[in-house]
Amino acid sequence: MKKQTILFLGAGRMAEAILSGLLTRKRENIEEIIVTNRSNQERLAELRDKYGVTATNDWRAQVEKADTIVLAMKPGQVRESLIELGPLVNGQFVFTVAAGIGTGMMEQHLPAGTPVAWVMPNTAASLGASVSLYTYGQAVKAEHKAVLEMILDGIGIYEECTEEQIHQLTAVTGSAPAFLYRFAEVLEETAREFGVSEEQARRMIVGMFYGSALMLQQGQSPAILRDGVTTPGGATAAGLRVMEEREFPALLKSAVEATNARAKEMAKE
Incomplete structure (x- = not known):
């Protein structure tokens, strides 16, 4: 598996928990972590200084270089982000950690054939102790599964479920x-x-x-x-x-x- 450049759209607690776990336990698999949000420069500077990640407000300029894109914003912001992201995606693996967001919504707004997944971790990810539930979309291949399992292994234990099971x-x-x-x-x-x-x-x-x-x-x-x-x-x-x-x-x-x-x-x- 090639080293991953991972782009986080969102810089909240869950984004920090995941990137912290990755940098602690899976750093050898990471080429670069890019963290973005829409306006909070202070938060971006905090994450940059604490973890050595790349921090920027201009997430659109980072999509092309990313291998994996993590939608780490609030559930109500996901649909708008997918609409903005759709024209920029070209085969990247995209997954969300937002509650209530299944793979169907992601596939609806992203180009046909985009590999997607839905993951529900918890904040113990920062300690490598998350219990993460996940499910894949229709276009996911073995290499995308390897990437997601690497990420989830870096933050704790994980269980594959159906989309309906994750909802429940x-x-x-x-x-x-x-x-x-x-x-x-x-x-x-x-x-x-x-x-x-x-x-x-x-x-x-x-x-x-x-x-x-x-x-x-x-x-x-x-x-x-x-x-x-x-x-x-x-x-x-x-x-x-x-x-x-x-x-x-x-x-x-x-x-x-x-x-x-x-x-x-x-x-x-």
């Missing part, structure tokens, strides 16, 4: 970290109410999350691990009973459904 799983892998962080936030607040410092509370909660994740990584089901912590009639059982009475499973499923519905709305806006 966006909340589970992409947005659910925010749910987890909110859970951690509440536990920290609760711990501090019992008199420990903010630093102590943070260490306790992070350590608990980390250890629990390691237990899950061993392969046992969450239900078995939960039962291992829960003595019938005991303290943990009392807490779990409250979660069931307050319909915690239904609440979480509703959060997933709301996330997915909003992602689809944003793609149409």
Whole structure:
């Protein structure tokens, strides 16, 4: 696989997470990373100084030299960007990381035969710990798959899915970290109410999350691990009973459904 010149249209958190992961773990596969946005010179200068990437507002002038183009803007901006990009594309591999944007929309606005893909990573990409879901368009060949798998391997683990599965799983892998962080936030607040410092509370909660994740990584089901912590009639059982009475499973499923519905709305806006 030839070294890649990768053009990012968008310079937000996700673009930074991906390019950071690539430069840390796949630098030998990268010829150049070019980052663009429409107007924020300060943000571009920040990324240039921090990572040594090429930064420019004139993304159109960079399309010809790019091997791979990453659409890393908000979902509502993708359609307009595709319309502008269409006349400039000449065989480059194009993929988006925007929620709700399938390969069909990309193929509709780009020249016939353009290889495209849709990827849903999460912000742990910067640590090489993203869970990325992806699907390909109709014109993708083996060399494009090799490029995408190189990129995704640089930012974590990845799973190929159907387009419909990605629509439904966006909340589970992409947005659910925010749910987890909110859970951690509440536990920290609760711990501090019992008199420990903010630093102590943070260490306790992070350590608990980390250890629990390691237990899950061993392969046992969450239900078995939960039962291992829960003595019938005991303290943990009392807490779990409250979660069931307050319909915690239904609440979480509703959060997933709301996330997915909003992602689809944003793609149409």
